[in-house]
Amino acid sequence: xxxxxxxxxxxxxxxxxxxxxxxxxxxxxxxxxxxxxxxxxxxxxxxxxxxxxxxxxxxxxxxxxxxxxxxxxxxxxxxxxxxxxxxxxxxxxxxxxxxxxxxxxxxxxxxxxxxxxxxxxxxxxxxxxxxxxxxxxxxxxxxxxxxxxxxxxxxxxxxxxxxxxxxxxxxxxxxxxxxxxxxxxxxxxxxxxxxxxxxxxxxxxxxxxxxxxxxxxxxxxxxxxxxxxxxxxxxxxxxxxxxxxxxxxxxxxxxxxxxxxxxxxxxxxxxxxxxxxxxxxxxxxxxxxxxxxxxxxxxxxxxxxxxxxxxxxxxxxxxxxxxxxxxxxxxxxxxxxxxxxxxxxxxxxxxxxxxxxxxxxxxxxxxxxxxxxxxxxxxxxxxxxxxxxxxxxx
Amino acid sequence: xxxxxxxxxxxxxxxxxxxxxxxxxxxxxxxxxxxxxxxxxxxxxxxxxxxxxxxxxxxxxxxxxxxxxxxxxxxxxxxxxxxxxxxxxxxxxxxxxxxxxxxxxxxxxxxxxxxxxxxxxxxxxxxxxxxxxxxxxxxxxxxxxxxxxxxxxxxxxxxxxxxxxxxxxxxxxxxxxxxxxxxxxxxxxxxxxxxxxxxxxxxxxxxxxxxxxxxxxxxxxxxxxxxxxxxxxxxxxxxxxxxxxxxxxxxxxxxxxxx
Numbered sequence: 041x042x043x044x045x046x047x048x049x050x051x052x053x054x055x056x057x058x059x060x061x062x063x064x065x066x067x068x069x070x071x072x073x074x075x076x077x078x079x080x081x082x083x084x085x086x087x088x089x090x091x092x093x094x095x096x097x098x099x100x101x102x103x104x105x106x107x108x109x110x111x112x113x114x115x116x117x118x119x120x121x122x123x124x125x126x127x128x129x130x131x132x133x134x135x136x137x138x139x140x141x142x143x144x145x146x147x148x149x150x151x152x153x154x155x156x157x158x159x160x161x162x163x164x165x166x167x168x169x170x171x172x173x174x175x176x177x178x179x180x181x182x183x184x185x186x187x188x189x190x191x192x193x194x195x196x197x198x199x200x201x202x203x204x205x206x207x208x209x210x211x212x213x214x215x216x217x218x219x220x221x222x223x224x225x226x227x228x229x230x231x232x233x234x235x236x237x238x239x240x241x242x243x244x245x246x247x248x249x250x251x252x253x254x255x256x257x258x259x260x261x262x263x264x265x266x267x268x269x270x271x272x273x274x275x276x277x278x279x280x281x282x283x284x285x286x287x288x289x290x291x292x293x294x295x296x297x298x299x300x301x302x303x304x305x306x307x308x309x310x311x312x313x314x315x316x317x318x319x320x321x322x323x324x325x326x327x328x329x330x331x332x333x334x335x336x337x338x339x340x341x342x343x344x345x346x347x348x349x350x351x352x353x354x355x356x357x358x359x360x361x362x363x364x365x366x367x368x369x370x371x372x373x374x375x376x377x378x379x380x381x382x383x384x385x386x387x388x389x390x391x392x393x394x395x396x397x398x399x400x401x402x403x404x405x406x407x408x409x410x411x412x413x414x415x416x417x418x419x420x421x422x423x424x425x426x427x428x429x430x431x432x433x434x
Numbered sequence: 435x436x437x438x439x440x441x442x443x444x445x446x447x448x449x450x451x452x453x454x455x456x457x458x459x460x461x462x463x464x465x466x467x468x469x470x471x472x473x474x475x476x477x478x479x480x481x482x483x484x485x486x487x488x489x490x491x492x493x494x495x496x497x498x499x500x501x502x503x504x505x506x507x508x509x510x511x512x513x514x515x516x517x518x519x520x521x522x523x524x525x526x527x528x529x530x531x532x533x534x535x536x537x538x539x540x541x542x543x544x545x546x547x548x549x550x551x552x553x554x555x556x557x558x559x560x561x562x563x564x565x566x567x568x569x570x571x572x573x574x575x576x577x578x579x580x581x582x583x584x585x586x587x588x589x590x591x592x593x594x595x596x597x598x599x600x601x602x603x604x605x606x607x608x609x610x611x612x613x614x615x616x617x618x619x620x621x622x623x624x625x626x627x628x629x630x631x632x633x634x635x636x637x638x639x640x641x642x643x644x645x646x647x648x649x650x651x652x653x654x655x656x657x658x659x660x661x662x663x664x665x666x667x668x669x670x671x672x673x674x675x676x677x678x679x680x681x682x683x684x685x686x687x688x689x690x691x692x693x
Contacts, residue, residue, distance in 0.1 A: 043562075053531050053558045055488050056593075057583035057607060199494055200485060209487045216488070217608035219585060316531040316558070316566075317485065329507050330536025331484040 044233020047356055049349035052232040054319045057216045066234040068139045073241065078138065085130045086245065089163070090120045096253035096410070102380050109263065109403035111396060114250055114412045116274060117385065123415030124246060124274040125156035129225060131242030133160035136223035143167040143222045147211040149176055149204035149270070150341035150388065151183025152415055153227030158192035160225075168192040171210045173203040176340045183419055201334040204270075204344045208318055228271025229348035232319030236348050243277025250410055251281050258408060264289040264399065267412040268391040269362065270306070270342035272351045274414035279360060289361065291399070292351060293391040295337035296364035306335035307364035308347040309355050322352040338367040338427065341388040369394040371427055374417060386415030387424065438524045438552050438577055438599040441476035442634040445690040447656030448473060448647075449636055450663050450682055451528060453480040453496035455505025457671045459513050465667070468679040470521055473686035478555065478658065481510055481529035488557040490611025492661040495668065507537055511545050518550040526553035526579060526599070531566075539567055543574045553577035553599040561593050582627065584618045594630035601635035603627060603654060611661045613640035616650070624653035644688035651689040659685060
């Protein structure tokens with residue numbers, strides 16, 4: 041069995057054309073991850089450019105409103121570009137630069153990863169092309185404009201369901217076409233090895249900071265960490281430094297869409313089964329013949345039929361729990377957090393808030409929950425207004 | 435060991451790729467039989483997949499049309515069973531890892547052996563991952579066919595040495611599809627391949643015209659053409675049989691006597 045396994049999951053299921061490219065990437069990463077200069081440069085980018093460390097904020101009004109566990113919000117929404125995506129992108133862009141690459145290509149769903157990649161490309165003076173499903177281009181017009189403003193080319197993908205999975209497929213196709221000067225800046229903990237490991241390592245800054253911050257504020261570790269899961273990068277980043285602390289429950293919140301009992305869902309671990317797709321073995325929403333299902337969620341960032349292999353493994357061994365949150369519950373939570381704390385979360389992150397609304401009241405007041413607010417919700421306002429029957433101009 | 439090598443005993447081999455079920459399985463059966471009549475030496479039968487990441491637009495669209503028409507893996511096994519009443523040339527499946535894995539690898543390979551499929555090509559399974567499929571294929575006497583690409587470099591020799599059935603040499607970077615010119619230095623790839631391979635090898639990706647086929651056939655035991663054929667099927671649908679037949683004949687005639 042190949043490298044890059046998490047239990048049976050992971051691996052490198054990609055065309056031969058790309059194999060030397062991922063091997064070269066793995067070698068470069070293995071070198072630079074222990075390189076002092078690289079790590080200093082990355083830390084400087086995190087702190088001086090992206091605005092890290094992000095705040096760990098005690099949500100007192102939310103805590104009181106739910107009447108149970110004490111709730112902290114890990115404010116990844118306060119990062120430069122408005123989401124956790126920048127952590128991974130700064131790491132990969134710096135790595136790509138060290139490897140002598142001059143062009144970044146990326147897929148994007150909600151547009152946050154595309155914006156982050158376009159931002160890093162501008163900062164490093166690199167060329168940038170972002171592939172985005174045509175349906176998402178429509179849903180996230182503001183982010184499309186931001187990417188173009190930052191100098192990126194945005195290519196609408198019309199194939200298949202014209203959403204995130206098709207954008208990933210098209211970016212892979214583009215990479216097989218042009219490899220020598222191009223790095224595929226993959227946006228989540230998915231795809232072929234070494235991407236799930238590289239992206240996890242760059243995102244693990246989230247749990248490293250949570251750990252330090254909660255110990256400072258509470259003198260102990262949290263009882264539960266909640267994060268939304270599409271591919272799963274903010275979730276694995278939030279979980280990683282707690283995996284060995286068995287007292288910390290790790291809960292991933294998937295997009296249930298209209299409901300997990302309908303076909304209009306994107307809850308991969310809840311409804312999918314094991315398969316091989318987009319470079320990895322993991323859980324996928326698929327039919328009996330292995331055809332990948334056209335998934336659905338109100339959240340463009342969670343609208344993906346697979347999940348990162350490390351999450352599949354954490355599920356298999358029972359270390360993390362995965363729950364499905366419907367569109368309705370997520371939209372309610374989006375509005376609830378906005379009114380209660382004055383924090384407008386991304387609709388993706390609102391899935392984690394929605395589960396906290398169920399969980400916190402069942403826990404004692406001396407327990408602690410940390411919710412990762414992976415991004416800010418400005419991008420979603422027009423779509424949520426539409427969901428509520430109100431048409432606004434962006 | 436399957437009978438794939440027989441495909442390379444009649445001059446340079448011409449290998450058409452046909453997406454099963456586009457526009458329907460009855461048409462696929464008629465196209466396959468017509469291609470055999472026109473001199474095809476081996477046929478790659480594509481099992482459609484929802485997200486064919488190694489394909490260009492022509493075969494992507496063929497896959498989607500086939501799936502929309504209700505094509506399934508089981509119906510394709512039935513198709514092969516029917517074809518095997520009179521078709522004797524080697525047949526191989528080309529599809530994606532999940533189609534086989536999801537069906538149950540052993541169940542899939544066993545069925546291949548039962549209905550008379552000689553080999554399997556999975557473009558998203560590289561050398562490093564072939565242990566998922568290779569040993570099962572070996573057990574049932576179905577060849578698990580490997581691919582090499584213009585970027586394989588230091589990997590060429592080891593992949594070629596272990597190749598079974600035939601070795602698929604990818605002519606160009608990128609995905610499948612018609613190309614006006616092929617810029618890869620095929621001669622130097624073919625040299626390393628020929629020094630290491632124990633089975634025939636065929637070149638595919640981007641070949642559509644007889645002159646391109648002739649050029650490629652100088653370096654290999656056969657050429658593979660997919661998108662150019664599926665373009666004809668896209669254009670003529672159920673009426674595409676004579677057009678595909680003429681095309682296959684023209685291509686086979688072009689390469690038959692290439693040294």
